[in-house]
Every structure is written in structure tokens, then in C-alpha cells.
Amino acid sequence: MDTKKLDTGSRDAISWLPDEVLSKILSLIPTKQAASTSVLAKKWRTIFRLVDNLDFDDSVLLQPEEGKQERDEIRESFRNFVDRTLALQCASPLKKFSLKYHIHDDDNEWAHVVRWLSNTLDRGVFEVNLSIRTCFNALLPSEFFTSKTLVKLRLGTQISLVQIPPDVSLPALKILIFESIWIRPDDLCYVLLPGCPVLEEFFVYHDGFEGWPYRISSQTIKRLLVQYDDFEIGNTSVMSIDAPNLLFLDYSHYAMSEYPHIHLESLVEARLDIQYTKTIDRPDITGLIIGISNVETLRLSPDSVHVIHRCVRRRLLLPVFKNLVTLSFGSKNRQGWKLLPKLIEQSPKLEILIIQVYIISKTHELLYLKRDRDRDLVVDPLHASS
Numbered sequence: 001m002d003t004k005k006l007d008t009g010s011r012d013a014i015s016w017l018p019d020e021v022l023s024k025i026l027s028l029i030p031t032k033q034a035a036s037t038s039v040l041a042k043k044w045r046t047i048f049r050l051v052d053n054l055d056f057d058d059s060v061l062l063q064p065e066e067g068k069q070e071r072d073e074i075r076e077s078f079r080n081f082v083d084r085t086l087a088l089q090c091a092s093p094l095k096k097f098s099l100k101y102h103i104h105d106d107d108n109e110w111a112h113v114v115r116w117l118s119n120t121l122d123r124g125v126f127e128v129n130l131s132i133r134t135c136f137n138a139l140l141p142s143e144f145f146t147s148k149t150l151v152k153l154r155l156g157t158q159i160s161l162v163q164i165p166p167d168v169s170l171p172a173l174k175i176l177i178f179e180s181i182w183i184r185p186d187d188l189c190y191v192l193l194p195g196c197p198v199l200e201e202f203f204v205y206h207d208g209f210e211g212w213p214y215r216i217s218s219q220t221i222k223r224l225l226v227q228y229d230d231f232e233i234g235n236t237s238v239m240s241i242d243a244p245n246l247l248f249l250d251y252s253h254y255a256m257s258e259y260p261h262i263h264l265e266s267l268v269e270a271r272l273d274i275q276y277t278k279t280i281d282r283p284d285i286t287g288l289i290i291g292i293s294n295v296e297t298l299r300l301s302p303d304s305v306h307v308i309h310r311c312v313r314r315r316l317l318l319p320v321f322k323n324l325v326t327l328s329f330g331s332k333n334r335q336g337w338k339l340l341p342k343l344i345e346q347s348p349k350l351e352i353l354i355i356q357v358y359i360i361s362k363t364h365e366l367l368y369l370k371r372d373r374d375r376d377l378v379v380d381p382l383h384a385s386s
Contacts, residue, residue: 026048027052027053028053030055031053031055035084035088049089049090050092052092052093052095053095054085054086054094056078056081057098057099058100059100075109079109082099082112082116086120091122091123094123096127097125097129098128099113103134110139113132117144118143121143121147124149126150127152128153130154130155131154131157132157134159137160138162139163140161145164145169147170147172147173148172151173152175155177156177156179156181156205159180160182160183161181161182161183164184164191167195168192169195170196171198172198173196173199174200175199179206180205180206180207185214188215188217189215189242190217193221196220198220199218199220200221200223201222202221202225203227204216204226204228205228206227206228214237214238214240214256215239215241215261216243217240217241218242219244219245221243221245221246222247224241224243224246224249224250225249226250227250228254229252235279235280237256237280238256238259239256239259239288240259241261241262243264245266247269248267249267249270250270251270251271252274254276254280255276255277255283256284259284259291262287267295268295269298270292270295270298270299271298271299271301272298272299273301273303274288274304275303275307285311285316286316286317289308289316290319293319293320294321294322295321297324297328299354300327300328301330302331305329305330306335306336309335309336318342318346319346320348321346321347322348323349324349325350325351326352326354327343327347329343330355
């Protein structure tokens with residue numbers, strides 16, 4: 001390597017770096033700062049066009065204590081900034097586009113979002129992170145559902161998706177994330193998910209927002225995370241999951257009145273965090289427990305243990321967990337621990353038992369028991385952890 005000092009004359013040393021390297025550097029800093037470099041010189045305007053990661057967030061500009069007039073002016077300034085930035089880049093390829101935007105009482109604001117999304121989709125974007133807060137139904141541009149390049153899509157928050165086009169075709173989409181999204185179950189199961197032939201991961205989050213789906217059906221997904229928090233459900237609510245190729249399930253929800261269709265034939269690992277709700281006093285989790293009974297690894301939270309134990313007392317028959325090798329188990333009361341020997345009895349291949357220890361609101365997992373070659377459970381202190 002030549003260690004001689006580079007003679008740059010009157011030019012700064014960073015300008016000697018290749019344009020591709022400079023554009024990667026700009027992609028790693030906030031978009032507002034990256035865009036500001038375009039005023040330095042014509043060269044930097046060209047370089048900014050090569051930036052393939054754009055992140056717009058109106059929350060960094062809007063402060064709660066500001067007056068309405070000032071907030072309106074700032075929102076208009078934000079929209080103008082996004083417009084100028086996209087125009088400055090022309091039609092250069094784009095890998096990632098992130099937008100966090102709070103739409104208030106102006107329906108015309110959504111038209112700006114549609115225009116921005118159309119611009120990014122026309123540029124062959126790979127990943128879109130959309131976090132929109134709005135009080136009305138969202139009509140996404142039709143090309144949003146026919147992108148041939150989109151690989152990862154995150155949609156949020158508190159959006160109602162209506163009028164899903166019947167010809168959904170997302171041939172490259174592998175990861176789909178819903179954050180407080182309302183969508184009709186039929187649109188999800190029979191239109192959107194079938195239009196994603198290589199979809200592997202589907203994450204559903206609902207926090208303080210009564211959203212759907214309560215039915216998930218996909219022949220391709222391998223990882224599914226369902227997390228519903230902080231809202232009440234109806235006393236007849238049910239959940240169905242039809243995912244025959246699913247390998248990993250992380251399910252956090254209230255215990256439903258019924259789980260009528262749970263088809264998870266390929267499931268390897270499941271994590272359950274189910275809890276009681278006041279509206280469903282006698283949930284029936286039979287379908288869920290049977291549906292996950294072929295797993296090799298199972299993690300039950302204390303709330304899940306509490307729900308399952310109460311259902312067993314009400315004559316729920318535990319299935320045989322014929323493939324279960326690793327069980328993580330925790331309870332915060334003596335009644336819950338009564339479930340443990342019943343689970344062990346129904347798990348003929350169990351080798352590792354992880355005891356969850358709860359101390360001062362912190363959780364520790366202690367590898368406490370394992371089977372030896374004679375199939376007896378013995379203490380294994382060598383694997384213990386504090």
C-alpha cells in the first residue's frame with residue numbers, strides 16, 4: 001500500500017473518493033443531512049442521486065408545544081422537502097424507502113403519500129417501511145400491489161386497508177409486517193397472501209388498536225409472529241391459522257373462545273404467551289394446543305401456563321407431544337407448577353427442561369433438568385446459568 005501523502009491540491013481529501021463510496025456514506029446518514037450536500041457543488045448533486053436509502057420522519061420536526069399555525073407550516077415544509085428530495089434524485093434506483101408521517105384532518109395529505117410511494121415503486125425499490133397515522137381508510141396506489149422488486153414491506157400504523165385489488169402480484173416479497181393494520185380476513189387470506197408466492201415471514205402487531213386478522217392462511221410462510229396488546233376482544237372471537245409449511249410460531253394474544261382451524265404440520269418451534277381477558281371467561285384452546293403438538297421446541301410464558309392449567313382443570317386433554325425435545329416453562333404461582341408433570345408425562349422425547357425464574361420483575365432462564373441415556377430426569381448443574 002502506498003503510504004505517501006496524497007497531494008489533493010486545493011481539493012478536500014474526501015472528494016477524491018469514488019462516487020459509489022461517497023453515495024454509500026450518504027446513505028448511512030439522515031436523509032436531510034445527505035440532501036444538504038447537494039448545495040455544495042454540482043458533483044455532490046450527482047452523488048446524491050446515487051443514494052439508495054431514503055428515510056423521512058415528520059416527528060423530528062413537530063413538537064407538541066407548537067401552535068397549530070406553526071405545525072401546519074412545518075408540515076407543509078416537510079412535504080416540500082420530500083418533494084424536492086425525490087425530484088433531485090430523478091429516477092435513480094432505490095433500495096429502501098422509509099416514511100413516518102402523521103396525517104391530520106386534510107384528505108389532500110394522503111395524495112402526497114400516494115405520489116411519493118408511486119415514485120419509489122417506479123424506481124424499483126426493494127424495501128418500504130411505511131408508518132402512517134390517519135383517521136380514514138387508506139387507498140394505496142395500485143402499483144403497490146404489483147411491484148416486481150419489493151422484497152420487504154412494513155405497513156403501519158392504525159391504517160385500514162380497503163379495496164385490495166384482486167390481481168395482487170408481489171413475486172419477490174419475502175417479509176411482510178403489519179403494525180396495527182385493519183384488513184378484511186378474506187382480502188388477506190384469499191387475495192393478498194396468495195399474491196405473494198415466495199413470502200417467508202409474516203409479522204402481525206396490534207398495540208392499542210383493534211385490528212385484524214383473526215384468520216391467517218398461507219402456504220409459503222415459514223415464520224409467523226402474532227402479537228396483540230391492550231385492547232378488548234369480543235366474547236366469540238376465534239383465531240385460525242392455516243400454514244402447513246410454518247417452522248416457527250411466536251403467538252402473543254388473549255385466549256380465544258375457540259381455535260377452529262390450526263394447521264401447522266411442519267412446525268418446529270412455538271412460543272406461546274396467551275392470557276385471559278374479561279370478555280372470554282371459558283376459552284377453548286384445544287385446537288391451538290393440538291395444532292402445535294408436533295413441535296420440537298416449546299416455550300410457555302407464565303400467563304400461558306396459567307391459561308393451559310385452568311383449561312386442563314376444565315377437562316382439556318393434553319395431546320402427546322411426540323417430537324418435543326426442549327421445553328421452557330415458567331409460572332408465578334403454585335397452581336401453574338401442577339401443569340409441569342402433566343406436560344412431562346405427555347412428552348416421551350423430552351431431553352431439556354428450561355425453568356423460567358422470576359425475581360423482582362426480571363426473568364432468568366435456568367437449564368435445570370435434562371434426560372440421561374436411561375431417560376430419567378436428572379439435575380444437570382454444568383448447564384446452569386445465573
